[in-house]
Amino acid sequence: MAQIIIKNLRKDFGAFTAVQSSSFTIEDGEFFMLLGPSGCGKTTTLRMIAGLELPSSGEIYIDGQEVSQKPARQRDIAFVFQMFALYPHMNVRKNISYPLVSQGMARAKVRAKVAEVAEILGITSILEKPVGGLSGGDRQRVALGRAIVRDPACFLMDEPLGALDAEFREHMALELRALHDRMGATTVYVTHDQLEAMQMGDKIVVMNHGVVEQFGRPQDIYDWPATSFVARFIGSPAMNLLEFQGIIEPGNSFVALSDTQIEIPEVVQGGRGGLSLGVRPEHVHLDDGAPYRGRITASEYLGTTQIITLDCAHGAIKARISADTAVQIGQTTGMRFDARSITLFNRDGQALMSKANQKVLSHG
């Protein structure tokens, strides 16, 4: 059980800054995601929490204790890597027992502890098997078992599901989350997969180029991105960003796209020059009576829904609509945007504060 506080954390490798100045708090018992593209600094952040890298500056508190300059073995954590490394010459039981045996725990106690962990993971029946013949899922469970058995204050996981195929990854994601719910240990989890982050996380930190772009609950980040990077990175397909020139004053609740007035949530922070209007694909509705128009160029069937691509005055727009709606490629149609869901971004990619997003952005 642990609360982890990260304060102004920075890591330089020579002239390269991997992490610039990260600050966020991981509450006790949370399943916490570090999300971003490769090279964003998420793994470096995790390794600093683990004590595998020492920060250039900044602080890390685990349960109130400042640990940033302490080596890994003095922190009460367990690390699960992407490539689950098992001892190939040992059976499942010995692999899981290993951390306890090397701590010098009494044999009877080790047996009891391993039995308990095997039960949680549903691998009691394979305890005496060699690890060589195990399926990918069972290998992953054994690797988890070896981490869990020590009862650490927190788990750190670096893309533990990254090597698995899609179908199986989905299954293991649910299993991991259910395991967390049973054990309640603080878990910090690195991934580049936004869906995995949304699906499993209580909170998400989105990183890019060593900078924390946003920190908060998954649905808040999805609905109210703080930057255009987050808008594009979270969601599949990404949020549509329509670039336009304009002046927005506090109190405005319309913007002009070409000659069309588009309703937006009332802004409390103005902006001018190169702006963009962000709208999620599921908030774009085809409506032949609407004045903002585009030509349908593609339709992608997804079972429940379909993704329509439209060519518009401000670039390509994607709309997620019901799979039952028949559409004609090449046809021109009108579009309506859900006014309440729109976010505006300034030239630097920062979201303009509005009546709709201010609650999320002011504490993020």
Place this chain on the structure above:
Amino acid sequence: MADVILSGVSKSFGAIRALSDLSITVPDGSFVVLLGPTGAGKTTTLRMVAGLDSPDHGSVMIGGVSMEGFTPAQRNVAMVFQQYSLYPHMTVRENMEFPLKSPLLRTPPDQVARKVAEVAEILQISHKLDNRATALSGGEMQRVSIGRALVRNPAVYLMDEPLSSLDAKLRADLRVELKNIQANLGATFLYVTHDQIEAMTMATHVGVLNQGRLVQFGTPREIYENPVSIYSAGRLGQPHINILPADLFGPAPKGATTIGLRPEQIMQGQGQDSVVKRIEYLGDQTRLHLIFKGHELVTLTETHTTLKTGDIVQITTHRPFYFDANGVRISPSSVTQNNIA
């Protein structure tokens, strides 16, 4: 461009039977995606067509010609592998030009330049053309190897998970691009993946493989809306189709052991009580994990639902699928069969 016909193809590697009497027709100008988990026979099928392996039994025809005894080079196919393989001592441009400069083709230089530029543009690597192939990221290398296939004009394109090593954004872009390229060229694509989004969005036809056999062949919509078995039904759809005891919601047709329910087949707000176990917010959709008579099932709900763990939701079924003890679909008489033998 040409069609590809595999008839009664079997292939074993030692004791492992990779393909069992597999027959499949890839129509001229179609985009056929082979779908199935690891070990279903997808890659082996592709290698049979490419000529990298030969069948123990059965035949492979491309454009009406039997490929028996033809080397991969003689088959006029272009293949893209999951793991890119580039010439490390060449630039990106030279790698992409290479197939066109083959003595068999003798393409005029201006045509080579134009074709390479065009393909590089589509794959978003124009600015990298003069870089060494080894100075690229993994994603860029994979785009170059796709590019090397696209500059040619083969009878058929064979692709083995070409997008699986790319990041999500690029994968989404290239899905649309590959589909457009195929449609505009009228090219024949045989494409292997275990990513159902790729299958649904790009395929004109999906071939579902199970243990070396073709178990269903049809448009993505046919397979999603009219699966022939639990196995087929499970290949498409997120969240995964719910498979539950047949009589859980009431009387089931004769012979049915299980009922199959996609989110569209579960109506909320009427019927019998279920309990909310967990709510999963995924942004564009929110998944509802329910407990119904001791069974867990997953469906979709309003994105910003106010439901919470422990709440009661009434549910009933809407035109469900039923399956027999072998997992084979029991078709309602009103639904036309589109399964294959």
